[in-house]
Structures are given as structure tokens and as C-alpha cells.
Amino acid sequence: MNKLKNELKAYQNEANIWMVSGGITNSAGNLALHLIGNLNHYIGAEMGNSGYQRDRDSEFTIKNVPRDEILKMIEDTRHIITKALLEFPEDWFSRRYPLEEFGYPMTYEYFMVHLVSHINYHLGQINYHRRLLST
Template sequence: MNNAIQSLSDLFERDLDRLLQEVKAYKKEENLWILEGEIANTAGNLALHLCGNLRHFIGAMLGGSSYIRQRDDEFGLKDVKRSELISQIKETKKSVLDTLAELPEEKLDEIYPVNVFGKEMTILFFLIHLQSHLNYHLGQLNYHRRLLDQ
């Protein structure tokens, strides 16, 4: 594995482990599903969204997995058991790390196979975007837990 892929792999592993820790840290399982005030997404929905996003854009699109994304469910499902969220996070981590481990270095400069933002981008650029997207929502989830899980 080259340095860029190894670095990305290390970051995805770190932050998916943090996502797992955040979900486990809720004192009450039902608090994963609280919506209050200006907070637009529950922690449970953010976890589902991150898993769906990464399993689709990395696992399926780059790794060729059979995962089929149900984006509406990522925000529409409620009261999914914590154990199911944990299972999905672990499956996501495996999918992401396995895909990155098999990704040849020369692919990083190729154009990502789907035009996501209305312009072409390299696989490396999109992987960096996906990692920052994970980190952004991870911060929201952490804030949600500290604010609403009292």
C-alpha cells in the first residue's frame, strides 16, 4: 500500500472507530434518535448515513461490492437498535479498509467513476472528500451526544 492510500486507510480506520465509540457512548439507546430544536439529524441517522455513503462510494463503486445504497432510509429510518448500528459500522469499516488495501496506487490519479459534484475529480480527491465528510458528521454526532444524552 502506498503512502497516500495508507494514510487514508489509517484516517478512515481511526474515524470509523471513533464513530463506533460515539454510538456506544450514549447512556440511553433511545437518545440516539432524539431530534430537538435546530438539530436536523439524529445521531442514529448520521451513523446510518455515514455507513451508506462509505459503503456505496468506496465499497461498491471502487471495490465492486454488491452493496446497494438506500439513501432515503439513512435519514428516514428511526429507532434502529444500537446493536444494528454497531454491526453496520463494523461492516463499513471492513468494506472501506478492504477496498483501500486492494486499490492500486496508479488508480488514485484516475477520474472517479461517477460525477458526484457536477465536475470530474480524481479518485484521490474524492477519497479525501469522503474522509472529511465522515469527520464533519462525526463532530455533529459527538455534539449531539454531549448536548442531548444527559
């Protein structure tokens, strides 16, 4: 989550967070909202029983949220997922994750590795987006 905050802070022009260009169809702002929703849903709600209700479509349709507001959302999400992970019984990681997001059963551990990969994929997109727009 700190890396996501740092990527957004690295945009010299805040408006560029919401820009799309050429074949880039997702802005850094929308990717950040997507990661916030994703982690709140899969870790906060599914593992931590936070009660979070995800609206995945809005993660990609909402525009022009101020950077400071997104940074606060990231920090709030960091607290929620930290709480969920600290309270989650370690011996449950080998248990079956309740959702079959890929059409087959998997363990919590397997799904957590997927989430880390998913985060890093979008962090790379955001980093590339920023560097592309700053040239």
C-alpha cells in the same frame, strides 16, 4: 469507523441516539446510517465492486435501530472498505473517479479527501448531539 462506534457507545441512554430537538433535524442514529451507506456506496461499491445498492432516503427515514445492530453495521462496513482500499491499485488514485458527484471531474484521491471531510463533519455533529442531550 472506530470513532463512529465510540461516539455511539458514549450515549448513556440508547434512546437518545434517535432524538431530535429544536433545530437539530438529524439524529445520531440517522447520521450513522448515512455514513454507513455513504462509505458502502462510494468505497465499497464504486471502488471495491461490492455490489452494494444504496437507498440514501432510508438513511434518514429509518428510526430506532438498536445500537448493537448499528455497531455491527459499522464493523461490517469497516471490513468492506478496508478490503476495497487494500485491493485498489495505488496508481489509480491519480485517475479520474467515475462519478461526478459535484458536477465536475475529480480524481480518486480528491474524492477520498472529500469523504474524509464528510465523515469528520458528521462525527462532529454526532459528538455535539450527544453532549447537547446529556446536559
